[in-house]
Amino acid sequence: MSQVEVLPASCPIDFVSPTSNNFFPRSYGDQHAWAAHINELISSSPSTRILDSSLPAADNRDEDDAIFPDLPPLKRGHPAVHLREGIMNAARAAEAHKEDAEQAFFVADLSQVYRQHEKWLRCLPGVEPFYAVKCNPDPYVIRLLAALGTGFDCASNGEISQVLAIDGIDASRIIFANPCKATSFVRGAARVGVDMMTFDNADELHKIARVHPRAKLVLRILTDDSKALCRLGLKFGAPLATVPGLLAKARELKLDVIGVSFHVGSGCYDSSAFADAVMRARSTFNMGAEAGYTFNLLDVGGGFEDGNFEETASVLSDALDRYFPDRNGIRVIAEPGRFYVSKAFSLATNIIARRAPMDDTEDAVSRAEIDAEQPRVMYYINDGVYGAFNCILFDHQTVHPYVLSLNGSFHVPSSEPLHVSSVWGPTCDSIDCVCPVAKLPSSLRVGDWLGFDNMGAYTVCAASQFNGFEVSKVVYTTGNAGGHEVRDALKAFAAEG
Ligand SMILES: *Cc1c(COP(=O)(O)O)cnc(C)c1O
Numbered sequence: 001m002s003q004v005e006v007l008p009a010s011c012p013i014d015f016v017s018p019t020s021n022n023f024f025p026r027s028y029g030d031q032h033a034w035a036a037h038i039n040e041l042i043s044s045s046p047s048t049r050i051l052d053s054s055l056p057a058a059d060n061r062d063e064d065d066a067i068f069p070d071l072p073p074l075k076r077g078h079p080a081v082h083l084r085e086g087i088m089n090a091a092r093a094a095e096a097h098k099e100d101a102e103q104a105f106f107v108a109d110l111s112q113v114y115r116q117h118e119k120w121l122r123c124l125p126g127v128e129p130f131y132a133v134k135c136n137p138d139p140y141v142i143r144l145l146a147a148l149g150t151g152f153d154c155a156s157n158g159e160i161s162q163v164l165a166i167d168g169i170d171a172s173r174i175i176f177a178n179p180c181k182a183t184s185f186v187r188g189a190a191r192v193g194v195d196m197m198t199f200d201n202a203d204e205l206h207k208i209a210r211v212h213p214r215a216k217l218v219l220r221i222l223t224d225d226s227k228a229l230c231r232l233g234l235k236f237g238a239p240l241a242t243v244p245g246l247l248a249k250a251r252e253l254k255l256d257v258i259g260v261s262f263h264v265g266s267g268c269y270d271s272s273a274f275a276d277a278v279m280r281a282r283s284t285f286n287m288g289a290e291a292g293y294t295f296n297l298l299d300v301g302g303g304f305e306d307g308n309f310e311e312t313a314s315v316l317s318d319a320l321d322r323y324f325p326d327r328n329g330i331r332v333i334a335e336p337g338r339f340y341v342s343k344a345f346s347l348a349t350n351i352i353a354r355r356a357p358m359d360d361t362e363d364a365v366s367r368a369e370i371d372a373e374q375p376r377v378m379y380y381i382n383d384g385v386y387g388a389f390n391c392i393l394f395d396h397q398t399v400h401p402y403v404l405s406l407n408g409s410f411h412v413p414s415s416e417p418l419h420v421s422s423v424w425g426p427t428c429d430s431i432d433c434v435c436p437v438a439k440l441p442s443s444l445r446v447g448d449w450l451g452f453d454n455m456g457a458y459t460v461c462a463a464s465q466f467n468g469f470e471v472s473k474v475v476y477t478t479g480n481a482g483g484h485e486v487r488d489a490l491k492a493f494a495a496e497g
Contacts, residue, residue, distance in 0.1 A: 067487070067494050071139055074487070075477040079109040082477050083348050087405055087449050090350070102350040102447075104383040104472040106455065110144055110486045111479025112344035116306070117148050120336070123313035126320070128333045130175050132302050133159045135337025135457050136345075140476055142166060144486060145340065146173075147493035153177040153302070153335040157188045164192055167497030171195075175299070177261065177335055179204060179220045179236050187211040198261050198299075200238040202249050209253040217257045218299055219246065221284050223277035228265020228303060229396045237262065243284055247291035259297025259331075260284045266338065267396070268303035271312040277301075278319035285324075298324065298332045304339040338457040345456030347388055347472065348404055351448045352426060353380035375422035375437060381450055384425010384432040386466035388459040392434065395458040401438050404449035416441040423450065427467040 067074060075082060086105050093101035120129055130151035133142065137159065142152070146169050154160045155178040163169055171193035179200040181189075189197060190212035197212075199205060200220040208215050222237030238246055250257050260281045264273040281298055288295045298320075304312055324330060355378050383389060391397040401423055403412045418439040425432035440450075463471040478486040 067490050068139075068143065072474070072476060074110075074140070074490075075475065076479075076482045077477055078480045079107045079346055079477055082107045082475050083346060083404055083451060084410055086348055086475055087410075091408075100470070102352065102382065103470065104347060104349040104381070104388070106345050106347050106388070106460065106472055106474040108138065108140065108345050108456070108474050108476050109479050110140055110344065110476060111481070111483040113141055113144055113340055114148070114479075114483070114486050114489075116340045116343070117145070117150070119309065120339070123310055124317065124334070126327070126332055127300065127316070128331070129340075130173075130177075130299075130333050130335050131340055132177075132335045132337030133163060134461065135302075136341045136459070136461055137162055138341070138460065138474065139166075140490075141341055141344070143493060144490060147489040151175065151333065153337075154194075157185045160189060160192060160194055168493055175218070175333070175335070177218075177220075177299075181207070183207045183211060186215075190215070196258075196297075199246075200236055202246060205246070205249050205253055205255060209255055213255070215255070216297075217250065217255055218259050218261045218297060219243065219257060219284065219288075220261045220263070221280055223262045223264055223280055224273060225263075225265030225268075227268055227270030227273050229267030229269070231265050232263050233265065240280060240283060240287075243287045244291065247287060247293065251291060251293075257288065257293050257295070259295040259299065260288070261299030261301055261335075263301035263335070264303040266303055268305060268312070269308065271308055271315040273303070274300065274312060274316040275319040278316065278323050282323035296330055298330055300332065300334045302335040302337050302339075304334070304336045306339055306342055309339065341456035342454050343456065345454075345459065345474070347383065347452045347455040347459075349381035349383050349401075349450050349452070351379050351444060351446055351450060352382050354378065354444075354446055374420065376419050377421045377440075377442075377444075378424055379421055379440070379444065379450070380424045380426060381434065382426050382469070383472050384427055384434055384469075386425065386427050386429070386432060387463040387469060388455060388472055389425060389434050390462045390464070391455075391458045393431075394462060397458075399435060399452050399455075401435055401440065401450040401452055403441060403444065404451040406441060406443060406448050407445060408447070412441065416443060418442065426469055429467075 086107065090102050128151060130153045131145045132153040134155055142163060143166060146166060151173040152163045153175050154163060160174060160176065163174060164171060174194045174196070176189050176194050176197035179198045181204070186207055195214060195216045196218065197215055198218045198220045199208065208217065220237050221243065222233050222239045225231045225233040247257060262277045262281060264277050278300070285295050300316060320327070320332065356376065385392050389399065392399065406412045419442040421438055421440045422433065423435040423438055425434055460471065460474070465471060
């Protein structure tokens with residue numbers, strides 16, 4: 001059995017070799033020189049995936065950073081520019097032998113969150129979004145959405161405190177959308193004035209009657225979640241058959257039930273699930289009337305995907321028109337999470353190690369066969385499934401790496417031959433595989449950077465520090481055109497608060 005490392009030996013040890021430093025500038029003292037440099041990079045490397053010749057230079061005005069002095073600075077410019085700036089900063093830090101110089105980092109484009117909100121208003125004008133905080137409780141995202149007037153779906157006392165700690169958000173803008181809450185959390189909600197909360201079982205009614213009798217209750221019903229990546233019906237939702245009993249119990253306990261909620265499942269790829277769910281909600285409204293309640297709230301939950309949003313919105317609107325033709329006096333809300341943030345975050349990771357898999361095939365012919373499909377090189381990057389890529393395990397995502405920098409340059413020639421590789425996280429656990437099969441340039445080396453887009457949903461929030469690896473930090477930008485709307489909204493919100 002042979003165990004041969006097939007990698008060429010010319011692998012730089014530091015992640016940017018000083019001799020190949022023809023693209024990373026050494027001095028950044030002069031903002032204009034730097035901006036010119038970025039523009040040059042952009043125009044000189046048309047084959048790089050992230051390049052767009054319309055990208056303006058990053059420009060940052062210090063006064064805007066003071067909008068929220070306790071938060072990281074708010075930059076301007078296209079996120080691709082900030083991915084590059086972060087990589088160049090890392091190169092400088094590495095040259096100065098700073099610890100953790102090559103740390104992975106996110107770039108969050110708040111203008112993307114803004115655009116998602118515009119899309120929501122355009123496609124679902126009659127449905128008020130309550131952002132699901134668990135999806136990404138980022139302090140800027142929450143402030144921006146608060147500025148834009150959304151409500152918030154919180155599932156714990158911690159999330160409620162985080163939202164209420166922000167000046168300018170009233171408790172009436174929160175729905176406590178966890179149907180199974182600890183009694184102390186219900187009491188905590190009562191204390192801070194969060195009245196709207198969901199339930200799906202009789203014990204919950206007893207808890208609420210005891211510690212928060214003025215609560216405005218929303219009955220979470222079970223719907224068909226079989227078309228979702230993350231099926232929530234396994235855990236939550238009252239089957240329709242149990243609804244009359246639950247409502248009778250609520251009456252007996254003199255509780256105020258104001259409406260119905262559902263969640264078709266997170267990552268719902270079949271828009272028709274919403275039509276079926278709205279139909280069930282209609283039946284539940286009718287049962288409410290029979291029990292003597294006049295419901296005035298319909299909460300259509302989360303599960304909205306950016307990819308099929310227009311279609312989902314149209315299915316949902318049609319179902320609302322069909323089953324709730326006269327919506328006078330009925331407030332329709334939703335709890336989107338993923339929809340708002342998924343596309344807004346990109347992650348830059350550094351290749352910290354690389355090796356060839358053990359080659360135990362003696363026979364050259366079968367080796368050639370295996371080579372065609374089997375990853376030939378394993379890359380180890382500095383974020384993994386215990387960190388940002390927990391979305392692979394918990395959120396059933398697949399991620400797609402692309403090359404951000406190659407051999408100290410942002411220029412990735414399109415002629416670069418590709419080979420099949422695998423990408424792994426930094427921990428000592430073999431479950432920490434980010435990408436089992438990826439086609440990447442064969443000249444990738446230790447020190448090069450890989451990027452991942454669509455990293456905003458269910459990533460940072462559930463990242464751990466397992467094995468002593470820090471959670472990747474976030475760089476914020478208001479986007480390509482400077483994000484005037486985003487800045488104006490944040491400034492107005494800060495002034496109000
Ligand atoms: C997770 C969750 C959401 C958000 O789901 P998305 O698929 O991210 O839109 C909304 N409501 C409840 C109750 C949830 O548990």
